[in-house]
Amino acid sequence: MWLLNSSIGRKLIMSISGLFLILFLVFHLCMNIAAVFSGEAYNMVCELLGTNWYALVGTLVLAAGVVIHFVYAIMLTLQNRRARGNDRYALSVRPKGVEWASQNMFVLGLIVILFMILHFSQFWYHMMFAELAGNHAVEVGGSLIGTTNGAAFINYYFHESSLAALWTILYIVWYVALWFHLTHGFWSAIHTLGWNNNIWLSRWECISKWVATIICGLFAIITIIFYLKGVEVPTVVDVVEEVIESL
Numbered sequence: 001m002w003l004l005n006s007s008i009g010r011k012l013i014m015s016i017s018g019l020f021l022i023l024f025l026v027f028h029l030c031m032n033i034a035a036v037f038s039g040e041a042y043n044m045v046c047e048l049l050g051t052n053w054y055a056l057v058g059t060l061v062l063a064a065g066v067v068i069h070f071v072y073a074i075m076l077t078l079q080n081r082r083a084r085g086n087d088r089y090a091l092s093v094r095p096k097g098v099e100w101a102s103q104n105m106f107v108l109g110l111i112v113i114l115f116m117i118l119h120f121s122q123f124w125y126h127m128m129f130a131e132l133a134g135n136h137a138v139e140v141g142g143s144l145i146g147t148t149n150g151a152a153f154i155n156y157y158f159h160e161s162s163l164a165a166l167w168t169i170l171y172i173v174w175y176v177a178l179w180f181h182l183t184h185g186f187w188s189a190i191h192t193l194g195w196n197n198n199i200w201l202s203r204w205e206c207i208s209k210w211v212a213t214i215i216c217g218l219f220a221i222i223t224i225i226f227y228l229k230g231v232e233v234p235t236v237v238d239v240v241e242e243v244i245e246s247l
Contacts, residue, residue: 015189017069039151039233046150108181115174151231159230168227175216182212
């Protein structure tokens with residue numbers, strides 16, 4: 001089947017899966033923006049998702065998208081190396097007009113994947129996975145946190161933990177790698193899908209940089225805000241007081 005065996009077919013699959021993952025980043029970014037303004041609103045989204053069937057289906061689709069994108073990245077990288085043979089050692093200087101990101105997409109992607117594993121171990125593992133395992137609260141940092149209390153996890157890892165500064169720095173490094181990956185990846189995906197011409201070719205390059213900068217820049221700013229002030233979540237006492245005041 002040409003879609004699986006040909007170079008063009010593999011690039012097409014890479015492009016579609018990559019654009020899908022960008023949409024997920026935008027969704028995740030919107031959740032984080034909500035957390036900045038209201039930890040309660042963020043927790044409401046976490047509760048809405050939880051282990052409901054649509055959240056599980058979305059998680060499986062996301063996992064499939066990541067695996068497909070990564071596997072085809074390996075296939076295309078090996079294919080390009082075989083095609084170039086020993087010539088890949090002949091040049092030590094980057095050719096004019098070739099972006100650094102385009103020559104290091106696999107390494108950048110590997111960094112992104114490794115940090116995704118870190119992110120999942122800190123949040124998804126203690127939230128959706130724990131709930132699927134039958135736990136409604138997990139112990140983190142010596143305290144029990146409900147599996148849908150995403151704001152509390154944010155507070156712990158980025159504001160309260162003794163390693164909060166380290167996590168913040170590592171996440172910013174992740175965003176930098178993601179920025180480089182997106183600046184080339186978004187434009188390359190559009191190019192592969194054929195949505196360009198002589199006029200739009202340079203425009204898509206510019207748009208890709210804006211998309212990457214907005215997504216990664218906002219993620220970085222939000223992470224720094226989490227580190228500096230945390231997320232305010234109403235306690236049980238606060239909720240009771242609000243109910244009494246409303247009576």
